[in-house]
Amino acid sequence: MAFLHATAHASAPAIDNAAKKRSLTPYLLLLPGMVWLIGFFVLPIATLASTSTMxxxxxxAVGTYVxxxxxxxxxxxxxA
Structure with a gap:
């Protein structure tokens, strides 16, 4: 019984390390998709909104806007 108790404490940091890696993995997998959405949807919409209020x-001269x-x-x- 003492052996099991000691083993449980010795492997606790390894479990915490694995849990940290596992908790970060979904966010790292979402990163490329989020970069794509921001680059190809959010930035053009923001540019369009900015241009529409000029x-x-x-x-x-023609083509000069403020x-x-x-x-x-x-x-x-x-x-109209």
Whole structure:
């Protein structure tokens, strides 16, 4: 009985180490998918949202826009 008791204490750190590795594994497996989602979905949507609130200054050349956070653009688009 003493042998089993001593063995249980000796293997406890090994079990904790394995549990730590096991608890990190799902997150490491999710990492490539999360990078893909951020790179190909979240960043383009953020860029689109940023571009949609820009305005063209008076007298500016074609293609020149300034970030003005003008949310009135949405009302103009839906009311026209």
């Amino acid at each position: 305005t063209r200054p008076d007298g500016a 970030q003005s956070l003008r949310f009135q653009n949405y009302l103009d688009a839906f009311s």
